[in-house]
Amino acid sequence: MATNTSPPVLRGKSTWKGKEQEQDFEDLNSTITYRHILQQNLGVRDPLRVVALCDSDAFYAACEMIRLGVKDKPLVVLQWEGIIAVNYPAREYGITRFHKLADAKERCPELMIVHVATYKEGEAEPGYWDKVDSRTHKVSLDYYRRESAKVLTMFKEGLPDAEIEKASIDEAFIDFTKPVRKELLRRYPHLANVPHDAPNGLDTPLPAPPKVDMALDSNVIPSEADDDTTWHDVALSIAAEMMHKVRVDIASKLGYTTSAGLARNKFLAKLSASYKKPYSQSVLRNCAIPNYLKPIPFQKIRFLGGKLGDALAKEYDVSTVQDLLPVTLEEMQHKFGENAIWVYEILRGIDRSEVKEKSIVNKSMLASKNLQKPITKASDGQHWIRVLAAELALRLNDACKANPNLWPKTLVIHARRGYEVTRSKQAPFPFSREVTVDLIANAGNKLWAELVGKDSGPMKVTNVSLAFTGIEVAEEGQQNIDGFFRADGQFSKRPRESETDGDSGTNAEPLEGDCTTSFSCSKCRRKISLSPTQTLGASLEEKNRALNNLRAEHEDFHFAQAVAREVEVEPEDITEKSVSPGGGKKRKRKDPAPVGIEKFFSRR
DNA sequence: CATTAGGTGAAG
DNA sequence: CTTCACAA
Known part of the structure; x- marks a missing residue:
């Protein structure tokens, strides 16, 4: 399985002492x-x-064996047509990743085949289905996580x-x-x-x-x-x-x-x-x-499996660690500059990199979909963005259960056309206490329009992915000052909650009545009140908290509406300038009929 | 040799 | 902000 890594950048100065380097x-x-x-x-x-x-x-295979209560039987995990994990019993038949499924079955007729969980239209959560279809489903690796x-x-x-x-x-x-x-x-x-x-x-x-x-x-x-x-x-x-x-x-x-x-x-x-x-x-x-x-092919060493390793192999026309030992540090520095010291030491069993405890939560969260048949219409892109947004919403909200106050700073969209390099577009993601599918999908659609919308011709997009980056645990007071409001195509600061609510639109104007159970929104001129069940036996402090939540939710509602207005794109001619600044002629889909997956996901 | 669906970190 | 490199 892949490891997450950082390139071999030098940390601090090398302390290798020449000392004639007898050995x-x-x-x-x-x-x-x-x-x-x-x-x-x-x-x-x-x-x-x-x-x-x-x-x-064989982690994925082991996960499936445990989920299914299988022991000691040959098993592979499938992702569409490809084998992505092979347990050790199956390896005894010579089965590897990248074998064709038919090939694997031939080698081992009693082979157990498990397809990874997928999101399927019309289902609330990823699951293991009898039939999977890469044209409509999306893989979920959440069980393994x-x-x-x-x-x-x-x-x-x-x-x-x-x-x-x-x-x-x-x-x-x-x-x-x-x-x-x-x-x-x-x-x-x-x-x-x-x-x-x-x-x-x-x-x-x-x-x-x-x-x-x-x-x-x-x-x-x-x-x-x-x-x-x-x-x-x-x-x-x-x-x-x-x-x-x-x-x-x-x-x-x-x-x-x-x-x-x-x-x-x-x-x-x-x-x-x-x-x-x-x-x-x-x-x-x-x-x-x-x-x-000494006898190890150096390209098996962490960080030497890529271009650097290739360059070394090519430069000296060698393959093992032993082969590179005669190369002096000076020579290596001449050819490989900053990486030389690191390589020189690695070849001699020295590695100064630290074991660094990482935060429990990932810094980014990505949902991606490869399209075997490239999509050509903007509306197809929006469909997949919605599916990806639904997955991100589910995963983020799930992560929040264990770790409240998680907040992704940015939303990034990636798209690849044909075999071109992947391009991306990112924008700050607004803080909101409840991250909804709509919030993500709307912001994603906007980025999508910026990324592929202005290009002419049929788009032939073969990959779409949506990612949160800069995920952090918001500090206590941070929620109040941060948060962004999109206006005129840009995100700008959106002050939140009572102490900074000067222009937030939801001032708690203590009208007639109990100011601890209701507030009025200056934006929509509505009076918002706590429900009787929230006020009945509640202390003042509890009511205040509930009211703040209500205010924040209401603010999110306005925010989502604002983004939705801006993001609204003509699905058929996205190549035209269809994203009108400020939100000109908008119609249709105020609240589109939920379709497929999204109908079950938090539209809230 | 290759694919999919992820992640992290640095360079420009 | 965007792309690239790495991981198999």
Whole structure:
């Protein structure tokens, strides 16, 4: 499964010391002193650093097996005509992704085939249907996202002291350095006390480490010589114990088997995880790094799988790590500039990138649809935008259940015509407490018109996607000042709620009567009141809160109306200037008859 | 070799 | 703001 990554940008200055560089890999065998074990904040330089990469085996397939209560039977997950996941039993028949379904069935007649969940017209939620049709359905990966979240939660609960970085839907990096140091000092308390006769005080090397057997719960990646145990090995073995415990717990409680790699840094952890699969973990000792790394095709290394790796392969006409070791840093810098130091170090088993805990909520949320038959009419685009908007609304509102006050700062639309590059258009997304399908679809349609509307000719759009980006948890007071109001084709600040409601249009003018149960809207000249059930037994504070909610909802209503007026597009001739500024001749579809999916989704 | 439906982060 | 690169 793909991992989410960032390119190999340099973080800070390289500290590689030339020191004639007699040997590659010289950095792997530093002596560990009392200072090293007692100092807590060595970060990526910590000689006792231990990082793991743990990923779920054939994750989508495993999700379906658990959902269906299937065990140990060959199974593939289908997305339209393509196989997107193959469980391990099915792999024994030689089935892989990108096999044709017919081919896979031939290899294994009893193969179980599960199509991913889809949104289907007329259904409220994504589901698993007997018949799927890519012309009308849209894939939903939400089930996998939820299962992924369960696994991540078990990592966090099982390893409270560890730093955990979700790397993709089925992978996480775990930095064990802190919990391991703690356990190391608990098991070997003498390490905490520098002996009085220590020749160099804190900088005295630690006493000899105990013998540890890492093979109890892990595969130990072989080293050339049978090196003595080091303190880093002890650290690795403690981390391996912890990792193993959590993995077993996840397998027993959730049913997902995982594979993990443990090593001194992220890239080696990732590389080690694939040493043996499935349901297995592998440990790469420092002394084993050179031999493990040298024969590996460098393009398998994280960040070298793309253009940079290609460029390296082409430049030196080589393929393995070993092949690149003779290239000097200077030469590499000459050819590859800023990336050179990073590459140079990676080839020697050094990776200074940190395991960074990410926010629980994603920063973006994207719904996308490929059209096998390109769409040519603007109205088709609007149809799919509505479907995508419905999915985004469902997912965002769902995310809000666990994490209230989520607010996407921008809405982005992407479209691809034929085989051209994807183009996008974005605009600030208004704050509103209730994100509705209409709100998203209207804003999306507007962007759609800007993106493809002005181009002439038949459009032949082969992909449409809609995304929220910049999703954040709004701060307490932030909701009141932020929020945008679209006018004249631009979003502008839309002050909200009582303290800033100078021009909000819904001033709470305390008319006659109880100002804690009603307000009047200056925009539509209506008096809005709480219902009797909301006022009956409610305290003043409760009523005020309810009234504020009501006011905000009413404001959202006006906002949606305003956007709807602006966004209204002539479906048939979108190529003309049909988006009139300010909202000229508008008619039709004040509230179109709900069709398909959207009829069930929050139109509220 | 390739596809779909995602994500993140940086460059320009 | 928009595109690109990476991930398999």
